[in-house]
Amino acid sequence: MNEVLSQDEIDQLLQAISSGDSEADDYKPVNDTRRIKIYDFRRPDKFSKEQIRTVSNMHETFARLTTTSLSAQLRTLVHVHVASVDQLTYEEFIRSIPTPTTLAVINMDPLKGNAVLEIAPEITFIIIDRLFGGSGDTGGKVNRDLTDIEQSVMEGIIVRILANMREAWTQVIDLRPRLQQIETNPQFAQIVPPNEMVILVTLEIKIGEEAGMMNICIPYITIEPIVSKLSSQFWFSSVRRSSTTQYLGTLKEKLADVEMELVADIGSINVPIRDVLALRIGDVVRLDNIRVGEPLTLSVGSKKKFYCQPGVVGKKMAVQIIGKIEEHENEDFEELTPEGDETI
Template sequence: MSEVLSQSEIDALLSAMSSGDLDAEAIQESVGEPQVRPFDFMRPNKFSKDQLRTIELLHETFCRTAQTQLSGVLRALVEIDVVSADQVSYGEFVNSIPAPSLLTIATMEPLDGNAVIDVNLPIVFSIIDRLTGGPGLQRPKARELTEIEHALMGNVTEVLLGAFSEAWSSVVPTRFRRVATEMNPQFAQIVTPAEMVMLITFELRIGAATGSISLCVPYLVLEPVMDRFTAQNYFSNQTGSAPELRDGIASQLDSVRVPLTVELGRAELNVGDLLALQPGDVIPLSIPPGADARVRIGQRDAFFAQPGTRGRRAAVQITGRIEDLERMSV
């Protein structure tokens, strides 16, 4: 826009000043005021509100996947909810973790750099108690895990890593892979303390036991793909992946075996008639000759069919779907 005023604009400005509608001193004061915006060098904002909201949505998918798989591993009801998604410095994250804690350092291939997953130690002991046959109520004093306990938690950690990989694949194809485990937060230095990180916190409930899980991902790792963390991109990927998801499910269901039976008719007999049956006796069925039989898949009546033979085998010829014909008769 041009900064040169036209003659009509100059005349209007002079007229307003002469009439007192415009204060020249106020204009000079406003022009002289510096145009500044506060900036915190210790905590510079790296993630927008839209990006943080998208990250929350993404990890709601992680919660659904992880709680289903952990319920099968632990044989107990598992619930996981996203508590918050925030940006903090890595030093603040490390200082907020008590020692000892179970920290898993994981790569995020093909992204460069590492992430840290922190599982609250009391819930770790509850998980180990369940895996060894207990009720999951064990609450020992804070201590480092033994080699056997590390091995038991390794299977649980792999479940979490797989769930993270599946959730992130909707935005960025990423594979979380464990590379190290630490019990002292000071030894898990994946970036400098001043570096900003994305911190997602979850609440984990297993029966009566509760705890927390935290995922810490440095901004430097996400910087090359930050433009993908938008709500529009997230929902477009969800919609776009629907046909592929259906095709994948359909291909897996192709090999599933289901019981199929054909009901040629029913009859009710009392015990006396049943005991009196002799070879050659005829039992009249509820379906008369020539009428359609019902084809049942599992426990559900699905088709009408005409019984017959195909070669030397008994067979039926489908004549219609039960739902379609019953809807037409209504």
């Protein structure tokens, strides 16, 4: 903020300059060190740096999945990696892609709105040539529209790619992307107004010695409901949560087949070791605190879990479960045995 000088201060300053006591150059204005950030109201930033970084992490997973699936389907070495993640207007995206191209309009259910998956022509025709039995060498760039058969083949490829996208987005939302249609002219894929902000994920695909680009364009209004989840904290907490529950169903299924020993405990008594060694056939051991009609305890492994009563099924002895032992009751059973004694 500039300081306002009084009239006396102005007079003293002029007198000092005229008398030669001070030079005019000594009174230079102070440089303004404030940083000025240019802001374009025509293309406001809708995504923070953290959100863009999270989207990049998600699509790194998508790139790895797509590398595996395309390599298996094309029977050749394929490498996919994230080249960049940017935010720009939809008009800028449309102007940046060639015509004709392979442009898939994707329904982002359960999110409202659509997204666009664009595969560069050089990659499209390499994929088609490989699937038709060729070597993948297209002899340079091919610049033409897809035939009906080629478009049908690319639909199958895109459906597989969308399955990878669904898996990559699992940590944030249960996304169910579906292919709506394939266009070759970008002007026919106006899913949002031209000045609407979008997030653009650019991936580089290398098939053999040939390389090209694949773009995923997602409008802000489509993912606005989940923008708060696009944070590093939410992302890593979701990854940890999923890693602990991913194999929970399999573990339960395997544990269900594990055999456990069941023991019906009629009663017990503490006796010295010398008495145990002196036991002979026909001796009677009197158990403490056992009454006729009282329930027995049924142990599963080393834990007392149920109350039961003895009986017979056919010609075999059996027990019938009549109740469950609660945790606080189980603690009462686990008292220490006096030293030098043996429990029978």
